[in-house]
Amino acid sequence: MSTITTTVADSTTxxxxxLLHMVRYPGLTGFVIGIPVILLLLFVYVFGGTLGAGLPGGGPGGAVQNYxxxxxxxxxxxxxAGIANGASIGVAMDMTEGIVARFRSMAISRTAVLTGHVLGNTIQGVLVSAILVGVGLLMGLRPTAGPLEWLGIAGLVTLVSFAVSWLGVALGVTAKSVETASNTPMILLLLVFLGSGFVPAASMPGWLQGFAQYQPFTTFIETVRALMFGADPGATAWLALGWAVLLGxxxxxxxxxxxxxxxxx
Incomplete structure (x- = not known):
């Protein structure tokens, strides 16, 4: 078999x-899915009335639904961003528990081990996103996106999940212990909070606005937000794609x- 064919076959394995690890040890997957769902419920039903009232423009659904x-x-x-944590931990466990040493003695592609983690966590990222949208619909979310917009959202979510998974894998390879690997990806979560995920960037102090507006996760969020509600993301979509490709x-x-x-x- 050619090198490419071998790499694809090994990566599939x-x-x-x-995927079997996710099924047999569902605790981490449940954590990755459960935390965002809890945050969604918390921010909407506890903080949504106040934060939604402060959003520019308003809407017909009331403060909570607007938020x-x-x-x-x-x-x-x-x-x-949370799947980077799982990717980092999974690779760090492989690196520290001896399984990588066994793989080295086998005739498999060197990068197949990493690619397997990346693809598995990308699938997990898409799954988390689908569940969150489903929960949002149950809570009363009424997006106006058409088929093309949903396709664009799915494509961006998959691309960002893929890119974030590679970053998580890199942090896992770098880490000297599983404990370290579980902490370093937190910087990605911090970027979401320092962007326009929860409040508009324009409401932040002037010295923070420039960073908040152009950092990767703000462009991802604003692109999905525009596509989901029928707006044109414009140059933000191209910036989001550029950031995703660069990070990956x-x-x-x-x-x-x-x-x-x-x-x-």
């Missing part, structure tokens, strides 16, 4: 391994270089 429509994309990317490329190069370096020791 590793993907199957990671639900506003905050859902932000919570959605909280869930996607950095994560891939970083993870692969570190993994290959550690594999030859």
């Amino acid at each position: 590793m993907l199957r391994r990671n 639900l429509a506003y905050v859902l994309p932000g919570i959605l990317f909280i869930g996607i 490329a950095v994560g891939y190069v970083w993870a692969r270089a570190l993994y290959v370096k550690k594999s030859v020791r």
Whole structure:
């Protein structure tokens, strides 16, 4: 078989391994899904009346429903950022518990182990997003997106999940322990809070607005928010795509270089 065929076959095997882990050990998957759902309920039903009343423009649904429509994309990317934590922990466990040493003695592609984690966590990110949208609909969310807009949302969610998973994998390879691997991806969650996920960037202090407006997660959130409610995201969509490709490329190069370096020791 060619190198590409072998890599694809080995990556598929590793993907199957990671999916089986998710089924047999559902605790982490349940945590990744449960936390965003709890945050959505908390922010909408506890803070939504106050925060929704302060949103510009308003709408016919009342403050709580207005805030639900506003905050859902932000919570959605909280869930996607959270999968980096699972990717980082999973790779760190493989690196520290000896399974990677066994893989080195087998005739498999070096990067297949990492790719399996990335694909598994990308699937998890898409699943989390679908569940959050479903919960939002049950709470009264009424998006106006058409089929093309939903396709665009699905494509961006998948791409960002893929990129974030590579970053999480890179952090997992870098980590010296599972405990460290569980903490370092928290920076991605912080970026969601420092963006327009929960309040408009314009409401932030002037020194923070520039960063909040152009950092990766704000562009992701604003693009999904626009597509979900029939608005044109304009240049923000292209900026979001650029950020996603850049983050994925950095994560891939970083993870692969570190993994290959550690594999030859």
